[in-house]
Amino acid sequence: MIDHDDDHLGRAYDHRLMRRLLGYLRPYRASVAGAVVVVIADAVIQLAGPWLTMQAIDHGIRERDIPYLDRVAVLYLTVLVAGFVLGWLQTQIMQRVGQRVMLDLRMALFSHLQRLPMAFFDRNRVGRLLTRVTNDVDVLNELFTAGVVAIFGDVFTLVGILIAMSRINxxxxxxxxxxxxxxxxxxxxxxxxxxxxxxxxxxxxxxxxxxxxxxxxxxxxxxxxxxxxxxxxxxxxxxxxxxxxxxxxxxxxxxxxxxxxxxxxxxxxxxxxxxxxxxxxxxITLGTLVAFIQYTQRFFRPISDLSEKYNILQQAMASSERIFDLLDTPVDPRAPALAPASRFEGRVEFDHVWFAYREPDWVLRDVSFTIAPGERLALVGATGSGKSTIASLLLGFYAPQRGTIRVDGRPLAEWDLGALRRRLGFVLQDVFLFSGTIAGNLRLGDPALTREQIERAAREVHAHAFIERLPGGYDAPVVERGATLSAGQRQLLAFARALACDPSLLVPDEATSSVDPRAEALLQDALRRLMRGRSCLVIAHRLTTIQDVNRVVVIHHGEVRETGTHADLMALGGIYYRLYQLQFMDGARRPAQPNSNGANGVEVPDSQVVDTRLDLS
Amino acid sequence: MLRLAVDDLYHGVTSLKLARYAGILFAIAVVGGVFKYLMRLGVIGISRHIEYDLRNDLFAHLQTLPVQYYQATPTGDLMSRATNDLSAVRMMVGPGFMYLVNTVTVAVISIACMIAISPRLTFYSLLPLPLVSLTAWIFGERIHRRFERIQAQFAVLSARVQESLSGVRVIRAFAREAEEIEAFRDLNREYLERSERLIRVWGIFYPLLAFLSGLAALLALDLGGREVVRGHISLGQFVAFTVYLAMLNWPVVALGWVISLFQRGMASFRRLVEILDVVPAIASPPRPVRPEAWPRAPLEAWPVAHPRPIRGAIEFRDLTFTYPGADRPALRGISLAIAPGQSVALVGRTGSGKTTLLSLLPRLFDPPPRTVFVDGVDVRDFDLGALRAALAVVPQETFLFSATVAENIAYGRRLTDLDGGAADASPEAVERAATIARFTPDVRGFPDGFRTMVGERGITLSGGQRQRAAIARALLRDAPILLLDDCLSSVDTHTEDAILKGLAGEMRRRTTLLVSHRVSTVREADLIVVLDDGRIVERGTHASLLALDGRYAELHRQQRLEEELEAS
Structure with missing residues (x-):
């Protein structure tokens, strides 16, 4: 709404933009053609009034022919009724077409947004994109309904008046x-x-x-x-x-x-x-004179609307330019996709991968590791070391500048990303819940899941108990972003969501949000159950998770620095050892804290972490 | 006039007379035009003045509302009221009023003239008029209701897009794009359906109005024609009558529009009044303590120490504070006395209450009475402006305005003229403050130095640069109390050392409250206070707290380990 760079206005008419806009009318050719006919007919009808008045005066009144006058009156009534019907038809058709074009445009924009590369969303603020889909499209609505129809109608009326006048005198x-x-x-x-x-x-x-x-x-x-x-x-x-x-x-x-x-x-x-x-x-006759006066008056109204129409046109051009700019942003290039097997093995290979969000600030430097089917591997490193970026790359959100990522031996680029993602179970660091119901959020991976299936998944990761206690249970509403649920509850829902679609490869990117020790224990156990019998790439922020993995890869400043089992790395006395000590200190401090999140831990809403509220400035 | 002309035509007339008639017709139009010109200039002009005043009032009022209000009210909502609603109100008092006057005037005059010609004919031809009003009333109501339903669905639609864009990673991760699109299509269909419900009413409304006014013309034509034939009225009168009736057409249609302008305008006005009626929860007391504004040093001499009416003593007395709406206190039983010129560091985990404690001093949130004191006076008893003038704050997150670097640094003092003239903070003073904050070398690298624009239309500063700008801004405020809320978190340790050295001189002359996660930042403070879950758990100097071997000592060890790790 207040993007000031959006406020510049260009020309009121741009042929290229207009042609493209009119292209959206193509599916409704028949309706548009109908509307044009109606508009022309309406213009003709509009002209009939003064003409009939002329006839009434010249032949009816002056010649004292009352039956003739009555006949004209009946004709006049017919014209009025016709005008009513045509006016009604005109609004119906054009407004309907306008609304449908808006729907098409909104859908086109929304679908396009769903296909744009992730880097696009890093660059563009949500508010601005929202404006494209909502306000800018709405401005075009003005053009299609008020603008185009009215201009059409006006032009026909003007032409009609010209013809009528030239015919009469x-x-x-x-x-x-x-x-x-x-x-x-x-x-x-x-x-x-x-x-x-x-x-x-x-x-x-x-x-x-x-x-x-x-x-x-x-x-x-x-x-x-x-x-x-x-x-x-x-x-x-x-x-x-x-x-x-x-x-x-x-x-x-x-x-x-x-x-x-x-x-x-x-x-x-x-x-x-x-x-x-x-x-x-x-x-000439007196009636002609009266008719002329009336015609002249009708002639001037459309012209005085001109400035308003001009504004509509100008705004519509500016909006459509922004809309088309967005639609012209190239989408993710999709290679000829190989459909994945309904179940793949779960082998992952990072082969000398280099990645930077913006070169030359390398986030990952020459990272290589493999996960064998059924193996559980943990990525460990300090905040900002590049762990979560690895998960984003595996999801295909970004493409590495150098090196290859392979899944089941095939480069990622060859996979149908959508289908592949369905087979991967990601638990993202930032648990994002959609507004809707609890069940809807659990079915995120596969809308066809039955209530039994999602309940089983929820039970398995200890989410069932608190869901049952919510008013409405599985059908309890989730407000935007799950604001009424605690961090722990959201995390459990994310586990259940991942488990419900029975993924071949699980990638838990653990949350760092602090929950109290009881909730922590619950979460740990849930995660353990989730990982059982699957290939796993654990993005570990807490080292407690690591007890259950086969192998640990330590990422430090974007590089693989140490690899081995927990015991190996502890014996090595390097980065892992220090990280572990740090964690241990942090962990040792925690039990000393009074249980700040209430007895049941997971049930305390986040809103009580009040300190963050002050970040207004 | 037209009537006379037509009648004369009928009976035979000279061309001279005709020319006179035409001239008079035109003259009448000129007079009418002047009236319309004056009315437009007057009424619409006044509406612009009203809009101006209302917007100023709104802005002034919004500036008095506390932080709490802004946390509960989305900025987007306030903006929408300040733009859409304000403009709806203006449309009501401007064009709405103008067309109302216009409509009424034209209607009264034409009906009066019509009655003068033939009361009977007037009565018959105005028969459809009540129907017009009835139509406008019934349809107006429905259109309004259906329109609101469309707006509601539009809000749902927007929210969906917003959510889908914010959650784009999750949607991709779960390969839910197709379902998202389907869900969006459903919402769009509902929107379409509601729109069509409006179109159905809308599509009848205007043609019906046109039909009814046409009906009036028809009645006039037929009945009036008979009257002429019967010789009750002249042909000229008849023509004049139809012209008067035609003049009624537009006002009748405009009436519906005017009614909707008034409906929307009143609803919008109510929404504006809602804001204006909010009583600021935090304001100066009826009889505030007003410390004398301390004489700021002449700019050439800045910075120098000088006597100040507020000395900078701070005391928290058994302070327990709960955020409005929260059910657990954020601070519990805090007692802490700070002498003028002392520096106190607050240390503790995220959420332990450090920032909350700082925010109570400037009354961003109101502490309970008799718990927070400055120079022995309850902060709630001070004049709010004077109290805040005694504080220089570097907040946790720096908000910079779309202005030049210099203007941002001089934000706490007036910078009326960068090119000399009567300025309250000279460019030299700005630069000196920036130098202490170690910001000057960065600024030199900007395209226009201190005159470089910051923000959306200018350059984007890094987190560290923003923090240093904020420090310079607070220093230039030259207040007896300095509050630093975790203000060095985004600068590297080397810069941090340099800034701390520069600050040391400033801190000696002021009472300083310093929040930090880093031991390196706080070790030099006169007193270090460790907060945990809203309570003070340890207090002492760096040395004494290390000797205590408690939580502070642990933090110290942990950070040394982190430093080692970073270096490896």
């Missing part, structure tokens, strides 16, 4: 239209001025909103530094600038609209004067 038409150059002059002058100040207003408004947004976000800094008064002055200044820029356009509008009406009045006056003389000389 070309000479009088010339008189009426002698003011058209005036309209053009007024409109051009107005548009030039308004365009400048319109852009001025947009930038000022963006600044105003950016200022406010920033102040709101940094309010504690504002208050701590006693900046309120100074801020208020600055804000008033920006606000006043915005107001004055607006007042400028108010002035232009105040001149433009009455001026346009004046030109209209001038046209009517001319018709009265010139047409009246002709009536006098009986070269």
């Amino acid at each position: 070309p000479e009088l038409m010339g008189v009426a239209f002698s003011v058209i150059p005036l309209i053009f002059i007024v409109t051009l002058v107005f548009r030039a001025r308004v365009r400048v100040s319109f852009r001025d207003i947009r930038t000022r408004l963006a600044r105003l909103n950016a200022f406010m947004n920033e102040t709101l976000s940094g309010m504690s800094t504002v208050q701590l530094f006693g900046r309120e008064a100074h801020n208020m002055e600055d804000f008033s200044a920006v606000n006043a600038g915005h107001r004055d820029a607006n007042l400028q356009t108010v002035f232009y509008h105040a001149v433009f609209f009455p001026a346009l009406e004046l030109v209209g009045a001038l046209a009517v006056s001319l018709i009265v004067w010139y047409g009246g003389r002709q009536v006098m000389w009986t070269s």
Whole structure:
């Protein structure tokens, strides 16, 4: 909403963008064609009113022919009914088409986002992407429904009036239209001025909103530094600038609209004067004169809408440009995928892998290791050593710059990533729960799982007990991000979620969140049960997990520094030994703490860790 | 006028007379145009002034609301009120009001003229009018309701996209893209369905209005024609009548629009008033203690020691504090007296209450009465502005504003003019503060030095650079009490040493409260306090705490081991 770099406005019409936009109408060709017919018919009907009035006056009233007058009235009623039906049809069709195009666009954007490489999400803020899918698409809705239809309708009405007038009396038409150059002059002058100040207003408004947004976000800094008064002055200044820029356009509008009406009045006056003389000389009828006056009035309304339409068009172009930019961002290149066997062995190979999020800051340097089927391997290292990056690479979130990652002997690039990921059980460090129900979150890996299956998985990892106690049990609602559940509970759900889809290779990236010792013991046991009988790549943040693995690989500053069993590495007395000592000290300190998370541990919501709340500034 | 012209036409007229009629017609239009010009300028202009005032009031009020309010209210919500709702209110008092006046005026005048021609005809041709009002009323209500339902679904849609984007890693890890897309499609279908429900009403509404006003014209044509034939009214009167009736068309349609503008405007106004009615939970007491603002040193002489009305004595007296809405206290029974000029370090695990303790001094959160004192005065008794002016804070997370580096450093003091003139903090003072914080060498490397823009439209600072900017900002504030909340966590040990050396001089002249995880940062402090789960568990100097061999000593050992590990 307040991305100020989104606020620039370009041309009001861009042929390339417009063609691409109209391409989205293609699936609804029939409806659009229907709408065009309706719009044309409606324009014709719109013209019938004045014509009928003319007939009524000239033949009915002047010739004192009341039956004729009644016939005209009946015809008029028919026209009205037709106008009603056509108007209704027009809105129905165009709005429906507009809404469907919006749906298509939103779906296209959303699907595209699902396929963009992970690095894209590291670069782009969620808020900005959200704006593309929601607000920008909505702006286009304006274009498709209000803009396109109205412009279509207006053009047809104008053309229709021209035809009608020329048929009735070309000479009088010339008189009426002698003011058209005036309209053009007024409109051009107005548009030039308004365009400048319109852009001025947009930038000022963006600044105003950016200022406010920033102040709101940094309010504690504002208050701590006693900046309120100074801020208020600055804000008033920006606000006043915005107001004055607006007042400028108010002035232009105040001149433009009455001026346009004046030109209209001038046209009517001319018709009265010139047409009246002709009536006098009986070269035209009184009815013609009245019809002409009515036509002229109808002619001016669409023109005065012009500036509004211009705004719609300009905003729509800016929005569609941003939408198409996003749609044109290249997606993950997908190699001709080999479908994975329904169950693969679970052999993983990292072969001299080098990786950097941004070269040349290497996060992984020449990392090599293998996991044999059924083997449990742990990656150990200090925070920031590159352990979690290894998991991201194995998932195919990023591609290594050098070296190869193989699964079951095949390079990762040859796999159908989606299908492969389904066979891998990842427990991510940041447990992300989706809004919905507990059961829905457990079925994440496979929506076809039965209640029995997910319950069995939950039981196995000790999640069943607390789920049962939630109001609604497995159908208990999960609010966004699972905010009402404790860290421990979320972790258990993540275990159950991974277990439920019975993965061939398990990759637990343990959470570092602190839970009390009882919950900790529960989590450890759950993890042990989860790992039983599978290939595992454990991203170990706590060394207690390591008791159950076959082999340990120590990553330090992005390199493999030590490999071996726990006993080997302890005997070595190197990095692992020091890490272990550190952990031991940390662990030794923990039991000394009062049980801060309540008796049942896992049930205490995170919100009680209040210290983090102050990170407002 | 038109009537006279038409009647004359009927009876024969000179072209001179016709020209006069046309001229008069045009003159009337000119007068009307001037009126419309004045009204637009007046009413819409006033609406812009009202918008300006309302936005200023809103901003001023928001600045008085405490941190707690911002934790409970998403910024996006406040922004949406400050933008969308404000503009809806403006539409109501501006165009809404203008078209209302316009509609009423035109309606009154045309109906009056119509009655003057023929009351009977007026009555018949205005028969459909109540139907128009009825339609506008019934449909307006429904359109409003259905529109709200669409907006609600739109919010659901947005939330879904947001969630799906935030959880993109999990979705990929579980290969759930297709299901996500399907779920999104379902929500979209629901949105479409609700939209179509609106379209169904909407699609009838306007054509129906047009039909009804057409019906009026039809009645006028048929009945009026008969009247003319019967000789009750002249042909000119008849033509004039139809023209007056046509003038009613637009106001009638506009009325529906005006009604919806007013509905939305009032709803939005209520949402704005909701904010304006929030009473700031933390404010100065009715009769606040106002220490004299201490004379800041002349800029050439800065920094020098000088006498200050607030000396900087701090005391926590048996302080137990629970965050609003929390059920366990974050701090329990804290008692700690700090003499002016003393430096005290707070050490402890994440969540032990260190930051909370600091946040109570500037009343970001309100401590219970008679628990936190500055110079022997309860912080709640101070004038809020004066209290905060006595504190220079380096928060845990640095918030920098979209302004130049210099402006950010001078944030606590006014920097009105960088190019000389009446400035409260000169460029030299800014640079000196930056130098003490070891920030100057970095700034020299920026494209425009101290005038480089920071933030979204400028350069992005690293975590360490932000922290050093924040330290410089606090130093330049030149307050008797300095609060440093874990402010060196993102700088390397070498820079940390250098900053600490520079700070040492500043800390001698001020009371300093320092939070840190690192032993190296706190070892020089006069007093080290170890917090755990909201309580003070150890207190003493570096040497005495090491001798105690408790939690601090353990932290010390652990960090030495970490350093060794890092070096290996």
